[in-house]
Amino acid sequence: MTPLLALNSSDTLLGVLLYVVGLILSLIVVARLLTGTKSPATTMLWVVVIVAMPYFGVLFYYLLPHRIQLARLRRRRQKLQDHAPPAPSCADDDGDGGDGDGDGDPMLDFLRRIDRMSVTKCNQVERLASGPAFFDEVIERIDAARTFVHVEMYIFRPDATGKRVLDALTRAASRGVEVRLLFDHIGSWSLKQHHLRELIAAGAHAVSFMPLLWRRRPFNLNLRNHRKLIFVDGEIAFLGGRNVGDEYGFDRFGEAGTWFDIMLSVCGPAVTPLHDIFVEDWFNACDEKLFNKRYFPEPHSAALGTTALGIVASGPDRAGKSFRHVLFEMIGRARERIEISSPYLVPHAAIDAALTAAAIRGVRIRLHCNGPRAAEFVLYHAARSQYQRLLTRGVEVIESLDDYNHGKMYVVDDRYVLLGSGNLDMRSFELNFEVGTLVVDRELCARCADLFEERAARGRRVTKADLDVGRAGKLVDGVCRLFSPVL
Numbered sequence: 202m203t204p205l206l207a208l209n210s211s212d213t214l215l216g217v218l219l220y221v222v223g224l225i226l227s228l229i230v231v232a233r234l235l236t237g238t239k240s241p242a243t244t245m246l247w248v249v250v251i252v253a254m255p256y257f258g259v260l261f262y263y264l265l266p267h268r269i270q271l272a273r274l275r276r277r278r279q280k281l282q283d284h285a286p287p288a289p290s291c292a293d294d295d296g297d298g299g300d301g302d303g304d305g306d307p308m309l310d311f312l313r314r315i316d317r318m319s320v321t322k323c324n325q326v327e328r329l330a331s332g333p334a335f336f337d338e339v340i341e342r343i344d345a346a347r348t349f350v351h352v353e354m355y356i357f358r359p360d361a362t363g364k365r366v367l368d369a370l371t372r373a374a375s376r377g378v379e380v381r382l383l384f385d386h387i388g389s390w391s392l393k394q395h396h397l398r399e400l401i402a403a404g405a406h407a408v409s410f411m412p413l414l415w416r417r418r419p420f421n422l423n424l425r426n427h428r429k430l431i432f433v434d435g436e437i438a439f440l441g442g443r444n445v446g447d448e449y450g451f452d453r454f455g456e457a458g459t460w461f462d463i464m465l466s467v468c469g470p471a472v473t474p475l476h477d478i479f480v481e482d483w484f485n486a487c488d489e490k491l492f493n494k495r496y497f498p499e500p501h502s503a504a505l506g507t508t509a510l511g512i513v514a515s516g517p518d519r520a521g522k523s524f525r526h527v528l529f530e531m532i533g534r535a536r537e538r539i540e541i542s543s544p545y546l547v548p549h550a551a552i553d554a555a556l557t558a559a560a561i562r563g564v565r566i567r568l569h570c571n572g573p574r575a576a577e578f579v580l581y582h583a584a585r586s587q588y589q590r591l592l593t594r595g596v597e598v599i600e601s602l603d604d605y606n607h608g609k610m611y612v613v614d615d616r617y618v619l620l621g622s623g624n625l626d627m628r629s630f631e632l633n634f635e636v637g638t639l640v641v642d643r644e645l646c647a648r649c650a651d652l653f654e655e656r657a658a659r660g661r662r663v664t665k666a667d668l669d670v671g672r673a674g675k676l677v678d679g680v681c682r683l684f685s686p687v688l
Contacts, residue, residue: 223255312511324469325506332452342433343369349379353430355388359396362450380405386412427633454605468504516634540612542569543625546584560594572600586678598663
């Protein structure tokens with residue numbers, strides 16, 4: 202046999218071997234897909250990709266959809282459930298809702314079925330709409346901390362605002378307060394080890410959540426911890442849409458624009474189930490178990506209020522999609538009005554259907570989002586591709602003009618406020634780790650409704666005439682809409 206024929210024979214054998222191995226891999230993954238719970242459309246798309254390009258398709262399937270990591274996260278979360286502390290309650294709470302504003306409320310009952318411990322009453326809730334007001338209170342609380350400070354952030358920038366918070370955390374650690382900082386590896390990409398040197402030297406702990414090479418399971422790019430939580434001494438919790446950075450601290454957007462965002466401070470029994478979320482995330486990040494009772498103190502009588510609320514925690518490690526389910530149920534119960542504020546307007550099909558049904562019932566619906574000058578190009582055009590359908594149904598779309606709207610707030614009638622880290626997009630519904638509070642409080646609803654009225658007066662209501670963008674514009678919108686599932 203000549204060397205050329207031997208080479209051709211060897212290449213042919215290698216090609217056949219690669220083909221057979223690729224075929225076997227494809228059959229295994231396709232069988233797993235067909236026995237899974239993905240939608241028929243998603244399953245068909247993956248089957249086509251894997252059959253057409255076996256090696257690329259299988260690799261893409263296991264890395265991008267985060268299948269490698271989820272089984273471990275779910276096992277670890279289940280392991281923690283046996284150690285979760287009971288949620289403290291106020292003295293007059295009889296377990297049925299008591300006598301507060303949320304007594305016998307159907308939405309809170311709905312949340313109890315998802316997570317019995319997530320609903321509490323007798324809380325104090327305050328809305329902090331201003332960046333300076335929020336960070337001033339956080340720094341003041343950290344400087345007064347006695348036992349521990351726990352911070353969980355999606356974005357933590359080492360800029361002026363970030364340094365201010367780091368300095369406060371360092372001061373706390375230096376006087377013996379336990380300080381733990383958990384930040385998302387991708388969201389806080391600019392935060393490096395040298396920025397944390399003084400904090401760690403003072404005795405604090407700083408850990409990133411699911412880095413790209415986490416636990417030898419690579420490419421966690423698609424799983425992001427979008428939660429924003431701050432706890433001081435187990436007595437107060439802060440949550441909402443603000444990260445740590447100058448735009449959040451000074452309400453600044455670009456050179457001349459302003460930033461709109463919202464945070465809540467919560468005191469009372471709800472701090473315990475909120476803090477339990479941090480404990481889970483911290484354990485996943487570094488294996489430290491924070492089950493000591495000092496991290497879950499009983500609320501002081503001075504911290505007790507009259508507000509009933511439920512904690513809405515959602516993430517790919519949880520069996521249900523709590524954020525989506527709660528928002529769907531809220532919209533379904535609307536009778537008069539729905540106000541939604543979100544920087545991203547790429548709703549899940551179920552939420553889109555719920556909004557359609559509400560509009561048919563005659564509910565007034567307003568969606569507050571960003572205009573073209575503020576929103577990212579792809580996000581804006583993906584959202585604009587849905588305007589025609591929304592306007593046809595009678596939904597009002599109001600774009601911001603003079604600021605960047607980063608607030609994540611959902612108000613139904615004069616009864617419910619859902620506020621937290623979740624956007625009205627597919628990523629918040631399916632991929633991100635999110636947290637929010639469903640508050641049953643008429644006074645807070647009224648204040649939030651006033652805030653929506655102020656924003657509507659300063660914004661621009663989109664009309665059907667605005668959607669006459671020509672074929673090229675519609676093509677751009679359609680292309681950007683293809684990226685909706687991962688935006």
